[in-house]
Amino acid sequence: MVTIKEIADRAGVSRGTVDRVLNNRGKVNPEKEERVRRIAQELGYKPNVAGKGLAARKKHLKLGFICVDDEFAPFFTDVLKGAEKQAEELRQYGVEVLFFITRIEELMDEECLERIVSENAMDGWVINGVLSEHFTRAMKSCGREPVPVIFYNMDEPGADRMAYVGCDYEKSGRLAAGVAALMTDGKARVGVVSVDDGTISSFKARMEGFHMEISERYPEMSVVSQQVMTREKDQFDFFVAVQGMVECHPEINILYLVNPGDYSICQAIRKASTGRDIKIISNDLVEKQRQMVKDGVIAATICQEPEKQGALPLELLFNYLALGMEPMKEYYFTELSIRISQNV
Amino acid sequence: MVTIKEIADRAGVSRGTVDRVLNNRGKVNPEKEERVRRIAQELGYKPNVAGKGLAARKKHLKLGFICVDDEFAPFFTDVLKGAEKQAEELRQYGVEVLFFITRIEELMDEECLERIVSENAMDGWVINGVLSEHFTRAMKSCGREPVPVIFYNMDEPGADRMAYVGCDYEKSGRLAAGVAALMTDGKARVGVVSVDDGTISSFKARMEGFHMEISERYPEMSVVSQQVMTREKDQFDFFVAVQGMVECHPEINILYLVNPGDYSICQAIRKASTGRDIKIISNDLVEKQRQMVKDGVIAATICQEPEKQGALPLELLFNYLALGMEPMKEYYFTELSIRISQNV
């Protein structure tokens, strides 16, 4: 294995010089620089992770992880599980991860984010991309020098973030269409049910994918009706509306629960559709869904690796800040997996 | 973070003594041992992975990976891809991984394995569990002291192996039944197609799972006919037999390709079933299958993480031999994922 020491010996310089060249710190004699680079190239130098990891402890890195914790968003419980596991891993390298967990309304409040950011000097941040604007403003207003930020779960392509780790929502919608087609011989009559509070553009992207896949591949499929709950609507009214939709459309054979918020709506649907053959397709696999999938109440659900959404951003920040490795790509899309009764 | 040095200081002994106690090497004064253990316990000592990793280079570990490479088993190409990636990773820690790749007939020959084992002294082995008996015998006959062995892809529960990394084949069969049920409203009439050369007990386990799931959950489903190619049969005859099966059974609406060997059989099936509505379910996702799944020729395929089957065994051996961490479990079952056109 080729080490810095070996490169130094061959180039006739000291280890310090090699370090300066390879990590772009300080000035170096151009001639020596050239020589060092050439030798490193020829020998195929790869920095040793264990060595870097050991030395990284002196940096005392601090990373911040901002996340909602909301009974209406249990999905993020799994994200946090992954993040905490990774944080535990990183403690070995002297990295401290601070979690800032609050309800969504608070995070959407300008002051809250500003307080978090101004009171905590971090070497890097991991945030849900929906906070992009607020976060950027908060960072600016408290006058901190910029540090790397990674988005999870939701992206904001224009923003100044190092990478995105999360779902490809359009593809998720396309996959749902494919599952619906499988279950109905390509003759799905679909009812769509979702919450859409405006901040969640995932709904829009998923529906686009769903519709595109239908029009490109399944001429006999169609979306018959939609029930979308907005912020103003009452939970009970919403349930009634969904029941009404099912009853008014006897041709519906697939219900696509994009983001229903409360899964007890499945029971309401069952009541409204006794004697009918309606299959439910949902997204994710939170606690409440698991038993429903097992029992066949939900025929299939499409998952997006929540733990990875929590873990990978921290790993990427560590690799960058401690090991000097830039992320290999900008988009880390999580795998879309189909779960049914037999593989939940 | 608590280090060996800190424990040594508090216990009033040297780092060497702490090392001897915590890693059970050499004799130590029982009184000091007791003290060291207590302090390590109290402080919640967790060995530092980076430190261990760095020191591990002095061990010069050698691991052996035995695998078939066969045009009829392209699945193992992906296993090897995962293994080689992991091997590259481990080189950083001074670990050398030797690959022994041959055709299945050679490996089943006693002499071949004996030669491999007798000529190569390894600190650990990774082998496909189907080689279990042969391997054990080969190890015995050349009189080597036993080293840890990990099985991948196929297990042999009685054998003296440290862990198994691979598919739960019964569950795989159950999942296939669930997918068939989804696609036919629980009314599947199934034709089964497979190769079974006797060494591959995965076929048996999958069929057991398939039948059990049917009898437990889908009263309206049944297996109508099977075509299994044995070693003696001719490839061409086999194709004809499968075509015959499809034509003789107009009620067949699902074909379960458990392990067809050659996927061009899908084309033969298509020819024999023009105008019919037959859906093909297969296992794995080798090169040839990918396009077929994309095009809908194969409606769904069930995957079992081949790369992980190659990578994880090496990682487990390294963790054990270099970091002193025992595997957390005996069975590492790979995830069973359903792939359709939209998520291949």
Add this chain to the structure above:
DNA sequence: TTGTATGCGTTATCAC
């Protein structure tokens, strides 16, 4: 601009 010394946590080798 360059080299040297030291430390990160663990392990192996000596000398006692």
Add this chain to the structure above:
DNA sequence: GTGATAACGCATACAA
């Protein structure tokens, strides 16, 4: 039995 010490590869503070 035990303790001191030198690696392992890298980063950095300091000296030249």
